[in-house]
Amino acid sequence: MRHIISILMENESGALSRVAGLFSARGYNIESLTVAPTEDASLSRLTLVTSGSDRVVEQITKQLNKLIDVVKLIDLVENEHIEREISLIKVRATGAGRDEISRLVEIFRGRIVDVTDTSFTIEMTGSCGKIDAFLKAVPNDSIIEVVRSGVLGIARGEKGLRL
């Protein structure tokens, strides 16, 4: 099953390599990983998407918690949550294709953020599933480049992951 693990970590140099090293050393998979400082400059927030059996994911959370720099973590999929990913997608757009792509972008509520005679650059935000669906809808041979941020997530409700 797919899990989204959200981690608060001391903002020390090398903190990220401890997480990445743990995953490679123990053979866990990482589907995506995003890192950025938080409103408290001494903390970083990591959002990590992984998958595995319950037993493996239990070990993953235990091993992450064991890292000395990890302050707190939660598995977002255990409860109601919101997840978002942002993507920047450059497509070839000429002739009749231009209209078709603009329509698709509208249907998926994306935005065209850069235009040339032969291409569009589209910004698309949403769940991973939505971005996947958009990429499927666009004719495959028109895609020039896809850049995805990896997943961000937050729990629904008033509670937050904080100190």
Next chain:
Amino acid sequence: MELTGADILVKALADEGVEYLFGYPGGAALHIYDALYRQDKVKHILARHEQGAGHAADGFARSSGKPGVVLVTSGPGVTNVVTPVATAHMDSIPMVIITAQVPSHLIGDDAFQEVDAIGITRPCVKHNFLVKDVRDLAATIKKAFYVATSGRQGPVVVDIPKDITAEKTEYVYPKSISMRSYQPVTEGHSGQIRKAVQLLLDAKRPVIYSGGGIISANCSDKLTELVRLLGYPCTNTLMGLGAFPADDPLFVGMLGMHGTYEANLTMHECDVMLCLGARFDDRVTGDTNKFSPYAKIIHVDIDPSSISKTISADIPVVGSVDVILDEMIRQIKESGRKPDAEELQKWWQQIDGWRKVDCLAYDHDSEIIKPQFVIQKLYETTQGDAFVTSDVGQHQMFAAQYYKFNEPRRWINSGGLGTMGFGLPAAMGVQFAHPDATVACVTGDGSIQMCLQELSTCKQYDLPLNIINLNNRYLGMVRQWQEFFYDRRYSNSYMDALPDLVKLAEGYGHVGIKIEKPADVEGALKEALSDKSRLYFLDFITDQTENVYPMIAAGKGHHEMHLSPRNGDDDDERELA
């Protein structure tokens, strides 16, 4: 007054109560060595190789319970100490390893003797720190000792660039430290403990399986009290030997790959297992699908990630085993309940039947020295009152099986990493921690050559070690596997061109004795053990073909042990892999 980083480091070590610092100098560490020279609180022990320094600090830690402290230079100093760091990490031994680093402004430039110490050690430490500002140095040292010695203990590396050791600041050593990201649990969940006690008292075929966690938590007295209170059989892992007295009738011996017949069958047939500070290592469980099929498992461990890692626990209890043992004993006493005496008696009858197989029997009439015989004589001659370190191989298993450890911290060996070369330097550390004690290092002709240079350190510091070399002219453990599983194709397991170890020992300024006949074993041991002023290198020429029994082959269960030919092989269950 402002002090240099180097002086601050040395003062901090002194304030931390560090008596011995095991190390080896080099360019990036020179300011620190200069600071050491100008004081006399922290005594520096000069090893002959950083690996020796690391294992010596480790042996000091294992035998004393205090953290072992190491100092090495940058680059090759760091890479040489990685093996001891990993060795300590696998066995959860508290150590603080100071690695000197090239000056801050050169980091990342492929500077002379630069390696990424943080990166190289990251997977084999509990934690590591890079000191970037001299004002953080004292607090970082405090944190390093705190992390190393609390929770599940382990090695911590502190990497200090050379410029930091020259810069100055005020020295203030924090009295205490707290870290928001690291707060190890000690107390167990009381509801879980209550459930565990119920299950334990309801058991018909119980077993108590304990390990290194008991040693680490210094609570073998509490373990002993619990086991005796219940009258249940107790088995120890290789790392737990001495946690429960080996000469107590309730002790069924070590379990696992080379554990006793009675310990492994007790594990296999039990209905309730209480695991205390042990981690269901693959050398212990054998095939996990065949592991203790009838057992409800209670697992007490301070590290949540040890629980249900390889074997699922029915009742997990996270916390320090000393605190939890107290609580269990209290609840059992309060309940006024006793185990079912009739069932327990039946269970012991069954266990005694397994004991009668006498799985550790060996040939006492041999013309050639049997390795088991040497260990048995070592045990008798020292009256069980020695510290015994070992290297890795058959000799290690013989020492574990035939020396009866009645006290914790007497048996010092590398279990998790299985590091050949550990025994001799570890014995040095033990002797520093216990200057008046008898220290024996049981080793093999292969292992001893991996840190042999430390004989020179032993001379410099007058360490009267007793080196018991079980010389079978083979990498015996490898040979044994090749005999069993590779149709006797002895690929590269023969030790051709062995040096004259007696002369070598003499060359280093020690006493060397070669012993070739069983009749001379005891005399040589007595001679060595009675002389507390010199190191004796006893080179016992032992049976080349001896194997370690019992043995559970890979993929087999506890009930599928391979016994010694001496035990006969009439029982179907004890099949050979």
